[in-house]
Amino acid sequence: MEKSARKNDDIKFVLHGQKAVFEPLVERRPALADRTEIVDVDKIVSMDEKPSRALRQGKGSSMWNALESVETGVAEAAVSCGSTGALMAISMLRLRLAEGVDRPAIAVLWPSRNPAGYNVVLDVGADVRADAADLLKFAIMGAAYARHGLDVARPRVGLLNVGTEDHKGRAELREAAALIEGAEGLGGFEYMGFVEGADIFSTRVDLIVTDGFTGNVALKTAEGTASLIRDLTGQAFRHSWFSRVGALFALTSLSRLRKRIDPRRVNGGVFLGLRGTVVKSHGSADATGVSAAIKLAFVLAKSGFAEGIAARVASGAVALQDGGGGGEAKAQ
Amino acid sequence: MEKSARKNDDIKFVLHGQKAVFEPLVERRPALADRTEIVDVDKIVSMDEKPSRALRQGKGSSMWNALESVETGVAEAAVSCGSTGALMAISMLRLRLAEGVDRPAIAVLWPSRNPAGYNVVLDVGADVRADAADLLKFAIMGAAYARHGLDVARPRVGLLNVGTEDHKGRAELREAAALIEGAEGLGGFEYMGFVEGADIFSTRVDLIVTDGFTGNVALKTAEGTASLIRDLTGQAFRHSWFSRVGALFALTSLSRLRKRIDPRRVNGGVFLGLRGTVVKSHGSADATGVSAAIKLAFVLAKSGFAEGIAARVASGAVALQDGGGGGEAKAQ
Known part of the structure; x- marks a missing residue:
């Protein structure tokens, strides 16, 4: 504070x-x-x-x-x-x-190769399930967050799956893909298709949509990977007199790296x-972590973010009920 | 070859x-x-x-x-x-x-903090879904693989979830937990309860059981994390004259680290x-990668691994049909 x-x-x-x-x-x-x-x-x-x-x-x-x-x-x-x-x-x-909105979502900023340094991922654990209509609303809400949080005018949306081909994955994902693609104009985003786990870090998308079970496992797996590599790097540097000298020289580089992927800064x-x-x-x-969280809350509150999202989702929900949020919307 | x-x-x-x-x-x-x-x-x-x-x-x-x-x-x-x-x-x-067996599974060796250096994770993508009975069989098959692949006599099994508390996650996971716990003796493993994404790397378990959708996303997310950190480390070391010297000193340490988490060696x-x-x-x-895969196939073929698994699962399936593989078995 x-x-x-x-x-x-x-x-x-x-x-x-x-x-x-x-x-x-x-x-x-x-x-x-x-x-x-x-x-x-x-x-x-x-x-x-x-x-x-x-x-x-x-x-x-x-x-x-x-x-x-x-x-x-x-x-x-x-x-x-x-x-x-x-x-x-x-x-x-x-x-x-x-x-x-039928289901809330938790969105995080995820370190990526994009110029902004981060992608948005949601849901990372508000709920353990999400149907196709929920995933569509996650895309709309996540895109609004990416606009405010990453300053990307027209976020590119990927739907997390086990492969990028259209025929891959569970049936509800193929249904969600059609809904999200149909809502591009309404949601102010571009739908990029299915993405895989490794694409969460990529420049191909700004926003990755998934259910809260998968998103939570992915987030904690990424944290676990980073933590294991950190430990092993530390061990490697402590291994010999020679590597200790290396560590000394590498100190500023490594602390710059740590700052870049520091989970506290995107807390x-x-x-x-x-x-x-x-x-x-x-x-x-x-x-540092709490300060980052407070800053985020301040920025979002100031921008009238919650109200903006509510309006977008409400119009998305109306379009969905009219059948206009689906794949048909593209042909109109 | x-x-x-x-x-x-x-x-x-x-x-x-x-x-x-x-x-x-x-x-x-x-x-x-x-x-x-x-x-x-x-x-x-x-x-x-x-x-x-x-x-x-x-x-x-x-x-x-x-x-x-x-x-x-x-x-x-x-x-x-x-x-x-x-x-x-x-x-x-x-x-x-x-x-x-109703559903096959793909198992991988996953870098971990355990003495063996790896844990077993399955399914990482044979199928996008798995019900409670499938997850039980994954535990039995995975335990057999951990015995052969990691030389762990009585593998500790964790079921991947979004939290470690018993009330967490999807209903089929709570059902699977009861089945797996009931099959400890039969499967020759110890059930450790729910684990989270970060526990895939931990010393708490030797084997992590999940459906092929979640496992595939987790695996690719971990690969993506490692790849991002590798790139950023490289950038950090190339950043200045000073950090280049550091990289030189750190070379052997870093190559040791790379060897440890080299995906080719557990290909x-x-x-x-x-x-x-x-x-x-x-x-x-x-x-190097293909050679590792060939060695794995050779070791498994020599040990009569497939036949051993088949026998275990068959007896597990019988127990399941008799209701003996479920939570009730514990009370008998």
Whole structure:
């Protein structure tokens, strides 16, 4: 918070948490003291809380109150490092789904070879399933996010599959492909066809659409790969006197690399499809990570992002009901 | 082939391909000349052939004949660098599924932190779906492969999901978890519960079971991550005079690292659940890669691996039909 406040004069905070804990911390920081309002709570939702229990018993917790403050307009966006499941469940109850959305999605910025340095991937875990109509709405919402988050005017959309040929994959993916292709104009994106796991990093697309089960596994597999390579690189550099000298010379190069793929700098899964902006920061995020999540929430709130998405999806949903969102739309 | 022949005196080859092309190549290599039989073919299955077309028109192709030579007992295992889909389709037709198997699977060795250096992951793309009973059989087949491929007496099995808690994920995964847990004794493995994408690399399990859609996306995402990091590391090292010196010092360390995670050294997806051993080598594999795939096929064929798996799965299938493979088995 302090990092964000220093970098950004326009930002204000409503901090939901135990006053006794946070008041002394805030008062000690001049950058925060005069623009942070602390709202006292007497309970928190623990990291391993089941979403269903958080829904029943979470009322009055810091998470609940933070989302309520977005609902009532006191805050323009909520940032939380708490349990993803609980945060999503309470967000859906308090903020409700945007018109035309049946399933929310969590979108992340994913390191890529594109000039922006990142691609957008969704859903990475809001729900374990998504049908063809959901995937279409993910494409529309994700494209809006790519426009705001990556500054790409007409994002190129890929649908994640096990091969790039049209006949590949599950039936609902072929159905979704037809829907997404038909909604290119409406959604302001270009549909590039099926993509594979390795294409998530590629310059072929800006946005990768998938269900929350597959997206979550892909995200955690990528994190696991990066972590294994990091460990093995460290071991390799510690291996001998000679390689230790190499490490010394390589230090700045490697730290530049680390900065580029630092998960903290893109910390923040954005909840899409709600009537309000919610950013989920990693549970183990440090100051740099939380600051990145706050910045993201600030940028999105300022741009009227949630309202823009809602309008797009609503028109997409109408088109879908009229049969105009499908493959037929292309022939019109 | 030459690499494999030099390393291994016991190996013999039946090479299915155009005689006019391969005969001069083989005759020039003393290690191959006296133990390679070339079987001439006049057609090949192209890399982008649809599996259904390969099935209808593939008869007499090198792929078809190679699998037929395993069927008739002329060869003990088949290795192919051709299209995975076509190879699987023709394998299923010629070699047929083992008793009790409804769906074959492709298993790979995946770089991990375990002492063996690798974990087994399946299915990585034989089929886009798998129900709970299929996942149970994947666990049984994968455990047999881990015993032979990684020399782990009692492999620890994890079921890939979006969280480790019992209530997470899709309904069929919770059903599969109960089946797999109930088959621990029968399958000679230990069930460790749900694992996430990052656990594929971990020491918590030796074997990760998933459906072919999720496994394929995970595998390609991991390859994409490694490739992005490799590119960015290269860029970082070329960045300045200083970092170039660092690269020089780090050369041996980095090549050691590269060797450890070199996909060529674990080249070869093994087809499980067939009445015969088939190893799919990467389409772009070089001599080191193909040699690794041949070695794998040789080791598996020698160990009577396919027959051993068939027996295990058959008894597992019987137990499943009797309701003994399910969660109830635990209470008996």
